[in-house]
Amino acid sequence: MSTLAIQNLHVAIGDTEILKGVDLTLHSGEIHAMMGPNGSGKSTLSYVVAGHPHYKVTQGDILLDGESILDMEADERARTGIFLAFQYPVSIPGVSVANFLRTAVSNVRGYTTKEADSNANGVIGSNLMPMREFRRELNTKMKEFNVDSSFARRYLNEGFSGGEKKRTEVLQMAMLEPKFAILDESDSGLDIDALQVVSDGINKLATEDRGFLLITHYQRILNFVKPDYVSIFFGGRIVKTGGPEVAHMLEERGYNWVEEELVAGIVPA
Amino acid sequence: MTVLIKEPKEIVEATAGFSQETVRQASAAKDEPAWMLDLRLRAWQTFESLPWPKPTDEDWRRTRLTSFNLDNYTPFATPGGTLGLDELDPILLNALDEMDSSASLLYRDGGVIYSRENQDLKQQGIIFTDLQTAVKQHPELVRRYFMTEAVKPDANKFTALHAALWDTGSFIFVPSNTKVVLPLQAILYQGERVGGYHHTLLVAEEGAEVTVVDDLLGAKNSFQATVVELILKDNAQVRYMNLQDFEHTAWNFLTGSAVMGKDTDLRWIQVSWGSRLTKAFLDLDMRGEGGHGELLGLYFPTRRQHIDHQTLQLHRVPNCFSDLLFNGALKHRARSVYMGIIKVLPGAQKTDAFQRNGNLILDSSARADSIPGLEIEADDVRCTHAATAAQVEDEYVFYLMARGLTRPQAERMIVQGFLQKVLDRVPVESVVHKLEKVIARKISR
Numbered sequence: 146m147s148t149l150a151i152q153n154l155h156v157a158i159g160d161t162e163i164l165k166g167v168d169l170t171l172h173s174g175e176i177h178a179m180m181g182p183n184g185s186g187k188s189t190l191s192y193v194v195a196g197h198p199h200y201k202v203t204q205g206d207i208l209l210d211g212e213s214i215l216d217m218e219a220d221e222r223a224r225t226g227i228f229l230a231f232q233y234p235v236s237i238p239g240v241s242v243a244n245f246l247r248t249a250v251s252n253v254r255g256y257t258t259k260e261a262d263s264n265a266n267g268v269i270g271s272n273l274m275p276m277r278e279f280r281r282e283l284n285t286k287m288k289e290f291n292v293d294s295s296f297a298r299r300y301l302n303e304g305f306s307g308g309e310k311k312r313t314e315v316l317q318m319a320m321l322e323p324k325f326a327i328l329d330e331s332d333s334g335l336d337i338d339a340l341q342v343v344s345d346g347i348n349k350l351a352t353e354d355r356g357f358l359l360i361t362h363y364q365r366i367l368n369f370v371k372p373d374y375v376s377i378f379f380g381g382r383i384v385k386t387g388g389p390e391v392a393h394m395l396e397e398r399g400y401n402w403v404e405e406e407l408v409a410g411i412v413p414a
Numbered sequence: 415m416t417v418l419i420k421e422p423k424e425i426v427e428a429t430a431g432f433s434q435e436t437v438r439q440a441s442a443a444k445d446e447p448a449w450m451l452d453l454r455l456r457a458w459q460t461f462e463s464l465p466w467p468k469p470t471d472e473d474w475r476r477t478r479l480t481s482f483n484l485d486n487y488t489p490f491a492t493p494g495g496t497l498g499l500d501e502l503d504p505i506l507l508n509a510l511d512e513m514d515s516s517a518s519l520l521y522r523d524g525g526v527i528y529s530r531e532n533q534d535l536k537q538q539g540i541i542f543t544d545l546q547t548a549v550k551q552h553p554e555l556v557r558r559y560f561m562t563e564a565v566k567p568d569a570n571k572f573t574a575l576h577a578a579l580w581d582t583g584s585f586i587f588v589p590s591n592t593k594v595v596l597p598l599q600a601i602l603y604q605g606e607r608v609g610g611y612h613h614t615l616l617v618a619e620e621g622a623e624v625t626v627v628d629d630l631l632g633a634k635n636s637f638q639a640t641v642v643e644l645i646l647k648d649n650a651q652v653r654y655m656n657l658q659d660f661e662h663t664a665w666n667f668l669t670g671s672a673v674m675g676k677d678t679d680l681r682w683i684q685v686s687w688g689s690r691l692t693k694a695f696l697d698l699d700m701r702g703e704g705g706h707g708e709l710l711g712l713y714f715p716t717r718r719q720h721i722d723h724q725t726l727q728l729h730r731v732p733n734c735f736s737d738l739l740f741n742g743a744l745k746h747r748a749r750s751v752y753m754g755i756i757k758v759l760p761g762a763q764k765t766d767a768f769q770r771n772g773n774l775i776l777d778s779s780a781r782a783d784s785i786p787g788l789e790i791e792a793d794d795v796r797c798t799h800a801a802t803a804a805q806v807e808d809e810y811v812f813y814l815m816a817r818g819l820t821r822p823q824a825e826r827m828i829v830q831g832f833l834q835k836v837l838d839r840v841p842v843e844s845v846v847h848k849l850e851k852v853i854a855r856k857i858s859r
């Protein structure tokens with residue numbers, strides 16, 4: 146049982162404050178959905194949790210099981226069990242999914258020992274999960290997540306369709322088996338079948354020892370993936386947290402009422 | 415004409431500096447026929463008549479020879495005879511064993527030190543021998559092709575010097591419709607403080623198929639003037655890899671040309687890892703219709719290395735395809751130059767030619783110059799060129815790190831990915847692995 150606690154998190158880019166005191170606690174075994182208007186800072190929050198170096202944390206903390214992760218680089222965070230499915234996954238020329246994922250999985254699962262780590266510049270192929278074992282597991286999971294086996298050899302996201310990118314992100318999550326996964330709009334741009342596949346995937350991975358932050362604009366994924374909590378993110382922080390009914394309310398009424406309530410002081414400003 | 419009869423050792427000791435006499439001695443040491451001495455002497459004259467490259471020469475504007483001086487080098491090396499497999503330097507043994515070859519030739523100090531044939535080539539009429547032996551055993555073929563068609567002695571100052579003093583080299587002759595299944599491998603390990611003049615002369619007759627790998631090593635504090643001549647008769651298919659990994663104190667001058675007949679198919683992989691300075695002139699000379707030529711380059715200068723490739727895709731006749739891709743990464747204060755021209759002569763209609771040069775700049779003090787060019791004198795052609803210089807994208811690094819890769823692993827993967835477009839087209843898997851290792855080594859230092 147783990148806890149990821151985001152406490153009074155303030156984040157700036159340059160002089161612009163984007164996150165203005167985010168408080169959010171995730172527990173393993175829970176699915177926490179988060180909805181909020183464009184530009185409110187949801188992706189910024191995901192990046193900061195994952196350790197993006199461009200953002201400056203000006204106040205607050207992020208604790209994994211009581212320990213601050215703010216001083217950790219992104220890769221250390223990944224190794225402690227934090228995963229981010231990107232809203233806009235990059236495509237990296239010449240880097241195949243299988244290639245980098247094998248290194249990623251080897252690091253995260255500890256095939257790479259301490260000495261090997263200091264030797265991280267060494268020859269590709271050292272301190273890696275055995276190729277056959279990796280291949281077998283990858284193939285199985287590709288079938289499970291309905292990702293065509295040719296994707297393993299293809300270069301990361303090069304020429305992938307929007308939906309293919311999202312599915313590849315979920316596939317990576319399945320391989321990396323994180324403690325906490327932040328899915329930043331993994332449901333955007335998916336057709337009905339793909340949404341079903343991605344949802345099934347999330348449900349399969351939603352075990353007792355794993356927590357999810359599910360960022361979405363649409364209530365529809367929540368018909369497949371049942372959240373324990375739904376939060377509304379607005380103006381750089383969470384303004385309301387409740388059960389699945391919050392998502393329905395947003396779907397019906399949009400975000401205007403949130404703003405109105407903010408002005409009226411019904412939700413805390 | 416005087417021929418000195420002396421022991422090679424004495425000859426070299428007698429050699430002070432570069433002169434016509436040096437050329438005679440080089441020839442005498444090899445006990446060559448008169449026609450070759452003649453060729454050398456004429457080349458020496460050419461060498462003397464050609465001016466040294468100047469910064470004002472277009473070809474040399476970005477690559478200066480400041481502090482290069484022939485007087486710093488022994489003009490040519492003295493061969494020490496052949497060795498047994500167990501006497502070979504581990505570096506050479508390793509290079510030898512890296513690849514499954516049909517046959518291998520190993521050169522050191524101006525001569526062959528080891529050779530082996532894993533397959534019976536002679537039976538098929540295939541010749542794969544060192545050039546000095548070929549001069550004696552196949553004089554008619556060598557006379558016909560050696561620096562007569564692909565690269566002439568007067569191509570530049572260094573080809574003239576090469577023709578006058580050439581020492582090691584391979585002669586490869588593949589008869590019509592004959593296929594050499596595994597690659598032919600030649601490894602040169604050049605010694606210290608000495609001039610080296612390695613030659614590759616390949617003649618692939620009609621319909622012949624062959625893969626050749628040249629591995630160039632050593633050359634500490636030395637200079638090397640290489641010539642590569644690939645002659646493809648109609649329908650020949652050639653895969654050629656020139657893998658240069660000299661010490662970073664070597665001056666390296668390479669001139670190579672492929673003469674391509676009708677419906678030929680060539681893929682030339684040019685790898686320039688080593689040397690303090692490289693100036694390479696590489697030409698695809700499309701002389702027969704239906705030719706398909708690929709010239710693919712990789713470079714990765716670090717520290718103060720300077721790597722300059724100058725290419726020519728010469729379309730003389732219609733309906734040929736040429737594709738050039740040079741990708742390089744640069745670190746520290748390294749510098750690269752790429753200059754290339756696609757030249758389409760009048761009447762060479764339906765030419766289809768590409769030229770791309772990509773540079774990945776890993777340090778702000780590194781610099782890549784890229785000067786692509788087109789000279790087109792036919793109207794119904796498709797020619798495109800592109801040059802890029804970019805840095806490692808922070809967002810790529812972050813993405814990979816968010817997956818658990820360390821920063822060096824992420825950077826290595828991105829750099830290798832950048833070079834992958836060329837690696838993907840290297841036709842010999844063991845060569846790919848070897849190149850990947852060098853890339854990893856270069857990234858980490």
Ligand SMILES: Nc1ncnc2c1ncn2[C@@H]1O[C@H](COP(=O)(O)OP(=O)(O)OP(=O)(O)O)[C@@H](O)[C@H]1O
Pocket residue numbers: 158163181182183184185186187188189190199232
């Ligand atoms: N690198 C950056 N430089 C400047 N401003 C930025 C940067 N990154 C984000 N912002 C700004 O921060 C705000 C929050 O952006 P963010 O991407 O976190 O929003 P979001 O809630 O994920 O929106 P969406 O629903 O559209 O994905 C936006 O106004 C955005 O323009």
Ligand SMILES: [Mg+2]
Pocket residue numbers: 187188189232329
């Ligand atoms: Mg977003």
